[in-house]
Amino acid sequence: MMAGIMSYFGGRRDTKQAARDAIxxxxxxxxxxxxxxxxxxxKIDEELKKAKANAVSNKAVATQALRRKKASESEMDRLAGQRLQLELQINTLESANLNAETMAAMKKASDVLASIHGNMTMDKVDSTMSKITEQREIATEIAEALSYPTGTEADEDELKAELAELEQETLDERLAGAEHVPLHIPAGARRVEERPTVAVEDDEEAQLRELQAALAM
Structure with missing residues (x-):
């Protein structure tokens, strides 16, 4: 039945709209x-009321009322069956429409994912990740090489030779300074050497006094 309804509305704008119109x-x-x-x-309530009212006084009228009541009840049962079928059909269409919309949304999402992934495969992903890891290792090695000081290491023999030169220069400076240190002279010897100087100074003073006396005359 649903297929018939859907085909009936097949000339509509699209399946979604046809389902809505059918619902x-x-x-x-x-x-x-x-x-x-x-x-x-x-009607059933009225016929039942009439049958009760004539059940004793007029059985023929009461019987006819009961027959009409039964006919209405049969019609009610038939309509109840139709109503149930319509409700089931509505539920089926709503469910089918929801399923179609869900599938359309999932299909759209799947197409988007396919366009995003393109030709991407797990082998390509693994290969790319391996290359990334390799490049990271290379970058780390380059960074370490750039941060390591170059040209600062000295040869041990060269350092020892330079140290020996410094030691020799220090010893030479000390020896040169020792040559200019005055020798220690005993006190008695110093006085003997100073005496001639004092005598010379006394003679000069005597001559000066004699010259001054001569000029005074």
Missing amino acids: VGLRQQLQMIEKKEEHLQK
């Missing part, structure tokens, strides 16, 4: 059945 039509039919059931229920 609307089914709901309208369901409303008509519900109104018919309300009308029949009123």
